[in-house]
Amino acid sequence: MPEPTLVVERLSRWFGGLAAVAEVSLDLYPGEIHAVIGPNGAGKTTLVNLLSGELRPSGGSIRYEGRELAGLPPHRIARLGIARSYQRTNVFRDVTAFENCRLAAQARLASSMRFFRPAHAYRAPAEAAERALEAVGLDGASRIADTLSHGEQRQLEIAMTLATGPKVLFLDEPLAGMAAEESARMVSLIVRLAQHHAVLLIEHDMEAVFSIAHRLTVMVNGRVIASGAPEAIRASTEVQEAYLGGAEPHA
């Protein structure tokens, strides 16, 4: 087994007296889809915000390729090759889908403090943007992001994370609000992405999660209550009681 890309140990975040994330430990291997599931308010999005640097951890460590990430600002973490998508579509609404991805790819350049050469003269970001749009299968590259359908905006969201050329992807509910057909396409995209990326997947769609995740971590009230292979999680009585309400999750 190779070395894990990302090792999270006893990560916590307190809001006032409330622990939104309490001593969460997990790891992520290259080529793996590691899904984090749990009921609403379990702290999953807070976890992603901690990992991406948008929130500062109250305690614990996040090690990535031997480097400590806890306390780094988001842009530093992103530049190390970690990209995230958002549960609620979070794009640049007033420019085209292509420009959204081009900007994302531009972020990969050593610096954007370039004042005279036109942005469109830089080939690498434009090509990366085209590849990313192609990878997610989004057609309306020249359309303004705001005019895209919900499903297309979700695709754009993923395309932007890809355009930064990351090694690790944090996907926060990529299937949220998608129609069945779009959802199926997204699921196969995530499987394809896992061939070259380590994927941490937050998702509510249990059917999708159990069909594609290599490993699952279950969070309830900010804590990890179980972690392991999908079969083991499905069989766990603790998980069923605490989260699945005693009912077998339909696979």
Next chain:
Amino acid sequence: MDAIVFFLIQVLNGVQYGLLLFLVASGLTLVFGIMGVVNLAHGSFYMVGAYLAYALTQALGNLWLSLVAAVPLALIIGLLLELLFRPLYRRDHLYQVLLTYGLILALEETRSLLFGDDVHGVPIPPALDFSVPLTADLSYPVYRLWISAACLALAGALYLVISKTRIGMAIRAGAANREMVQLLGIDVGMVFRIVFVAGVVLAAFAGMIAAPVATVYPGMGNAILILSFVVVVIGGIGSIKGAFVAALLIGLADTFGQVVAPDFAGMTVYVLMAAVLLWRPAGLFGRGT
């Protein structure tokens, strides 16, 4: 001995100025915090109050009578202006800035049409027109003490209303989180109206009682507006407590600034603001960003 008394006089002046500033800034900070409206014209309400006091004292011959007449007038002006402000609530800050900037120009020029551009005085009511002797040659005017007392009484009343009444609860909830007011099932429009009109009346009242010591002059509203901004920035948006502490701080800093470093007078408060911003970007009592 004289040095200590001189110091005491400056403290009294600073406190009195700070308390007046608080009356203006408290409305401003609530209008920001609850309604999300940047109101550049708030200082003009102070000016309106001062000119009301001037005009009514001329007509009625006495500041007390004119206060009795002017407060309801300010209330009516506040209610009318609230109608004008309603379309602003959902606008971008940028447009609020410009609309209220236009309003300042219009109000300032209306004042010029009605009263001219001269500096006017308002006589101190005879009952309070004397000084308390402090030493052989230093004394302190009683009217200034009365201003401080009136402001403190109002601040206390404001505190009681905000901490003890139902409408106060709605205001506190709104300052902390605007959506919360809706969740509490309170008529948001009503809360806005009360906060706005109260802000107008408080600022106008400050202008009225300050008129005898500060005189009545063109542009008086703008100087106090910008200082009120500084109070809001230092105290933290939406915080009455912050406004109170910051207003006193500014009043004292400004007063002592004039005495200690006259060449830099007027700058002290901004230096103070810069220092607070470095230390706490959201103000002393502001919620962190």
Next chain:
Amino acid sequence: MPVPSRSVRLLLLAGFATLLLFPLFGERFYLQLLAHIMLMAVFAMSLDLLVGFAGLVSLGHTAFFGVGGYALMLLTSSAGPANLWLTLPVALAAAAVAAVIIGLLVLRSSGVYFIMVTLAFTQMLYYFAIGQKWLGGSDGAYINFKPRAALFGFVPFDLQKPLHFYWVALALMAGTYLLLFVILRSLFGRVVCAIRSNEGRLASLGIPTFRYKLVCFVIAGALAGLAGYFASAQYGVVNPDFFGWRLAGEVLMIVILGGMGTLHGPILGAFALVLLEDSLSVASKHWLLPMGLFIIAAVLLLPKGIAGLLERARA
């Protein structure tokens, strides 16, 4: 960056040609007014970079305009004119340094705070200028000589001559337009526009937004200093009102009236607002009343400004 449509571009070109040819047939009296307008256009374009492109609503942009003007005053001796090529870079550098210092403080805040804090910092400079004798105190100070453009004995133009000053102002306006056009098209410009749209996302993509905002603030500050330098040269005087909130409001109004987020908007706005002010102030002593009402009406009825109106008229 939104590019004006073809017909609007033609209209702008026609306007530029008119300005170019104006001295041939126009009255000399108007040269000064037009030069003043074009310097205001430079000032407004620099503010638009912040407000319309980066989304930073500054009510304190006069700080840098004032620094530019005061720098020229200090660099001009009472004996004779200062050299343009020596003093202009110093004035621009002074405005840029002021922008770095103020920017480091104000860019930590956003939204309503940013508006108030920028205003407060200009106000600080205002009181500083009032309190200092070497800056002329509350009356300000005269600049008795316009800077001389001598370059190793060669004098390409003479700012004392209204016609030459007019050409220089026109060149400055066109130059600022082109410079900002190029900058906004660059990688840096794309980042700046994205900051207005969604700063948080930009950071999560890996771009340290603070330093881009700071650089943008400094570029805008230096350009405002440029406008202030030439404006003070034109009037032959500087006073604390260079820092005043009235001017800050006026230049913001120019940006909105013309159409923020476009480069030609501030130019159109400068012509419209200054010409309106000029005719109102001739008509009545109390011209600020209709001016105030006009501003209220314009903001309510024309949120996209004249530039937006032109695009709509075409469509």
